[in-house]
Amino acid sequence: MKVYGAEICIDCRNYKHIAKARNLELEYVDITENTANLREFLHLRDTEKAFDVVRESGGIGIPVFVEGDRVTLDMDEAFSWIGQLPVKDEEIVEKS
Numbered sequence: 001m002k003v004y005g006a007e008i009c010i011d012c013r014n015y016k017h018i019a020k021a022r023n024l025e026l027e028y029v030d031i032t033e034n035t036a037n038l039r040e041f042l043h044l045r046d047t048e049k050a051f052d053v054v055r056e057s058g059g060i061g062i063p064v065f066v067e068g069d070r071v072t073l074d075m076d077e078a079f080s081w082i083g084q085l086p087v088k089d090e091e092i093v094e095k096s
Contacts, residue, residue, distance in 0.1 A: 003027065004063060005028065005030065006030055008032065009062050010096050012063045014091075015075060024084070045060075
């Protein structure tokens with residue numbers, strides 16, 4: 001699974017903390033690291049139906065999880081794809 005995110009995003013930082021605590025080794029693409037990563041993410045964001053609500057509300061849409069042709073902004077759904085349990089409240093280290 002590939003995960004797109006950025007360090008400036010609280011949900012992305014929480015994802016990274018949870019992934020580390022669960023020993024998950026998923027490919028993480030920091031969209032602010034370089035223009036190639038940003039372009040890759042923007043193409044996904046501009047073409048995938050999963051982003052419809054985000055585009056309409058003017059949001060960014062990270063973290064986003066991609067596995068094959070599946071795309072979701074829901075961490076629990078993405079975790080279910082790889083046999084992981086849903087996120088527990090105590091796993092969230094930064095509250096918004």
